[in-house]
Amino acid sequence: MGACLSPADDSDVSGRRTSAPLFFHPYVKGSQIVMDESHSIASRVATFCNGLVFSNRPVEPYEKVTLKISKEDGKWHGGLRVGFTWEDPSLWEPRELPPFACPNLVNQGKTRACVLPDEYCEEGTIVSYWVDNQGCVFCSINGEPEDILLLDGVLVTSPLWAVMDIYGRTKEVQLLDPSNLPTNNNVHSPLLLAHDDQIESNRHDSHSLLEGPTGDECAVCFGHKANTMMLPCSHANFCACCSLKILKTSGCCPLCRTKVKKILHVSGSAEREGMEDQSDNAKDIQPLR
Template sequence: MGACLCPSDGPDDASEPPYGPLFFHPYIKGSQIILDESHCIASRVATFHDGIVFSNRPIEPYEKVTMKILKEEGNWHGGLRVGFTWEDPSLIDPSELPPYACPNLIIRGKSRAGVLPDEYGAEGTVVSFWVDSQGCVFCSINQESEGSLLLDGVSVTSPLWAIVDIYGRTKAVQLLDPTSLSTNADKLHLLMWTLDLRSESPCQHLQNLPEERTGDDCAICFGYKANTMMLPCSHASFCSCCSLKILKTSGRCPLCRQKVKRLLHISVLAERESPDVWLEDGKHIQLPR
């Protein structure tokens, strides 16, 4: 698969779209789709198909369409499909929408869509996709700096609307404002981690990991002091217990969503201890069952 830098690195930075707020088209949608009042959350009621939704307005080249997977359902196979159409959705009769974007909507012409990789479909995942000036569609996950080529052949000579097919395992998605992901979305993600981790075994059950009160309170459990640094992002807002839990589950820093490769205890920095206390990928750590 090819790769492309994030849309802000494209020739035309569309950080301020000229068309106004982005949400799902309130009227043109699959028969199984319901929208919330903001028209930013789309949920499929039943079955695994008839979940096509469109953007309410045209999408500019290099403008990111960003959404969060709110719910997945394990009873079905297959996942989210995304793409673009150069047919104004407002001119489509909802009763004539096919059950699938791929291949039914594509066969009708004036649309291109593709299936996202399986790893993009997990609950809580933030997915972005965009089209460049050559008609190539790229996608990325959790604000990664580079995107993978998903498909090509999109006509860029006409206005383009985003297509999202909430198909298969994907049950509900929420459109996000990409400019707010570094603030509100991160705080929400951190809150979710707090609720999840507090329901697990308490930190004091971990063996051989003394919780030194060397800094501010852990941003997740608030029960111990932050004493562990995540590398390579260098965020140090968590205790060793919560850090290990993160490493064993999502493997990404809750603050910046960067992949965590190592954990470093704060005392290593203070006392210049041997590097063998670095924890690589949690291979030698066993969490309580």
């Protein structure tokens, strides 16, 4: 299968490289997928599977892939799956694509993906997702400032293509330009603001409960920055990797034993500005179901 041709990368007036527009790969797609002429709208015509689509080009760390769920089919269960692959989709034969991103494509070893929670799969919902320099994937919903942790283990030392599985109740998605959407870059989540004092108290408590970590170190592994918050308890003493392990094992905060319902990213803007490229090895952790 030949490579997908797309406009070449250009540079702005400052000399900084800017990426070509993002659209769906026009040739490599699931057997039930049809696209419009712009390759920005992808629909599944029948069944509930065989709806894999990919980006036409690699995406950069922190570059947002923004989708609108434009149609749904209520006769099926489950919904959109998202993730990244470090194998060029242009090298695949479309007829050899598996029917599902999870678990089939993930089990091939060069893709990480997960199912979006049902509450994020309503028709009209706008989903943005991206990967950070440590291979953790986050998303935001409808432009809200909360960054929700989805999965980790993405191999960021290789070029990455976005993966989307138009599955189940999700019938059609449209790729949007995130630069044309309303932004809340200068607005902090009211939830995070409301918990600022509690977070500081929790950090102090965690140092006395778990001797060893200082500053912003993860209270579990001591090796990564604490950059996530567990809700509803608001403890923010864990890195993304350890938070996901906790969620998928005990499911309870180690500090207070409260049942964890959601994990938020709490240091996104500062981390993006100050972080240099890193190369953590991908970890073999199964996607959230």
